[in-house]
Amino acid sequence: MPTVTTSSHRRGPYAKTASRINGILDAAVELFAVNGYRSTTMKDIAEKAGISQPGLLHHFPSKADVLVALLRRREERALIRAEESEDLPPVDRILTVVRDVEDNRTLIALHCVLTAEATSPDHPAHEFFKTRYHRIQERATASFRHLLEQGLLKPGTDPARLARTMVAVIDGLHVQWLLAPESVDITAELRAFLSDHIVNA
Amino acid sequence: MPTVTTSSHRRGPYAKTASRINGILDAAVELFAVNGYRSTTMKDIAEKAGISQPGLLHHFPSKADVLVALLRRREERALIRAEESEDLPPVDRILTVVRDVEDNRTLIALHCVLTAEATSPDHPAHEFFKTRYHRIQERATASFRHLLEQGLLKPGTDPARLARTMVAVIDGLHVQWLLAPESVDITAELRAFLSDHIVNA
Numbered sequence: 001m002p003t004v005t006t007s008s009h010r011r012g013p014y015a016k017t018a019s020r021i022n023g024i025l026d027a028a029v030e031l032f033a034v035n036g037y038r039s040t041t042m043k044d045i046a047e048k049a050g051i052s053q054p055g056l057l058h059h060f061p062s063k064a065d066v067l068v069a070l071l072r073r074r075e076e077r078a079l080i081r082a083e084e085s086e087d088l089p090p091v092d093r094i095l096t097v098v099r100d101v102e103d104n105r106t107l108i109a110l111h112c113v114l115t116a117e118a119t120s121p122d123h124p125a126h127e128f129f130k131t132r133y134h135r136i137q138e139r140a141t142a143s144f145r146h147l148l149e150q151g152l153l154k155p156g157t158d159p160a161r162l163a164r165t166m167v168a169v170i171d172g173l174h175v176q177w178l179l180a181p182e183s184v185d186i187t188a189e190l191r192a193f194l195s196d197h198i199v200n201a
Numbered sequence: 202m203p204t205v206t207t208s209s210h211r212r213g214p215y216a217k218t219a220s221r222i223n224g225i226l227d228a229a230v231e232l233f234a235v236n237g238y239r240s241t242t243m244k245d246i247a248e249k250a251g252i253s254q255p256g257l258l259h260h261f262p263s264k265a266d267v268l269v270a271l272l273r274r275r276e277e278r279a280l281i282r283a284e285e286s287e288d289l290p291p292v293d294r295i296l297t298v299v300r301d302v303e304d305n306r307t308l309i310a311l312h313c314v315l316t317a318e319a320t321s322p323d324h325p326a327h328e329f330f331k332t333r334y335h336r337i338q339e340r341a342t343a344s345f346r347h348l349l350e351q352g353l354l355k356p357g358t359d360p361a362r363l364a365r366t367m368v369a370v371i372d373g374l375h376v377q378w379l380l381a382p383e384s385v386d387i388t389a390e391l392r393a394f395l396s397d398h399i400v401n402a
Binding site: 036116119126129130133134161164189197 | 237310313314316317318319320321327330331334335359362365366368369370371372374376377379380381385390393394397398
């Protein structure tokens with residue numbers, strides 16, 4: 001069964017790598033939460049993940065790469081949640097994006113700091129964040145345009161503007177929630193914002 | 202004329218101190234813009250402001266104190282602009298808050314980074330930012346409540362929620378504008394957001 005063997009061989013290492021990378025990211029976020037991003041070393045991450053430092057450096061040349069991978073993973077998981085909830089009403093589908101907030105305080109705080117730092121044009125992650133925002137904006141605009149075509153946006157709503165404003169609301173609410181978690185309910189606030197624009201929300 | 206002299210003496214030093222502090226802050230923001238916040242030293246700020254280092258340390262024990270004073274000054278100036286524009290329609294009055302954005306890129310970027318860092322409960326500026334957000338929120342809520350009483354908010358608008366969302370929109374738009382100044386018009390976006398809630402905007 002040469003074909004099957006090859007295919008199995010091909011899947012094997014990929015799955016193993018993915019699982020190793022997930023293990024590294026899980027270890028990193030736990031260390032960041034307990035000791036802070038700055039105090040955590042690559043040595044700490046390697047130890048916690050149970051791999052050698054060269055093994056870690058093979059996947060992530062620097063701690064900043066670990067952080068960016070964590071942010072990407074969170075985004076990918078949010079996309080998967082959104083895809084899995086296609087049968088929900090539009091507002092509930094969008095709200096799945098912030099469903100993981102309570103479990104990701106550390107990562108969200110790091111995200112806010114890194115985004116703010118990366119607004120500087122000479123920051124190494126500047127292009128990454130610029131592209132990221134552009135991509136998220138485009139994706140949200142496309143979704144809202146689709147809702148508009150289905151008659152689910154309130155009359156006069158501009159899909160691109162709503163996308164920009166929604167992204168701003170989400171970012172801003174994250175800051176307010178990080179500062180005063182007891183007095184900000186991100187899901188409720190975002191639901192109210194979306195209900196101003198989406199029909200039958 | 203002892204009374205006049207006393208009064209003049211009393212006013213004199215205050216005015217002189219205020220002018221010296223403004224000079225320090227002007228020097229600091231220029232240095233931050235050119236060399237970055239981290240690379241700027243207290244020595245640089247003292248030199249640029251034309252005062253001694255002990256003189257600088259008398260007013261500002263640390264560089265972080267200089268930054269916080271800059272942020273306070275920007276906020277005070279925004280409040281003055283808002284007070285001076287009481288005759289404008291409500292939306293235009295609110296928009297005076299972001300009127301200085303183009304001239305304050307460096308400060309706004311520093312503000313975003315500092316706010317994000319200060320979301321961590323053990324950050325020295327945590328309480329300052331928590332209080333600041335609370336104060337801004339209360340002030341905005343009071344203004345919106347006033348508009349509601351005058352029949353200038355669209356029916357069903359909750360003043361406190363609108364205040365929270367508006368602050369989030371402003372914060373979020375700042376990040377988008379810092380990342381892509383050419384493609385974000387903060388004033389236009391904020392005007393559109395407010396027009397959804399304020400009558401006759």
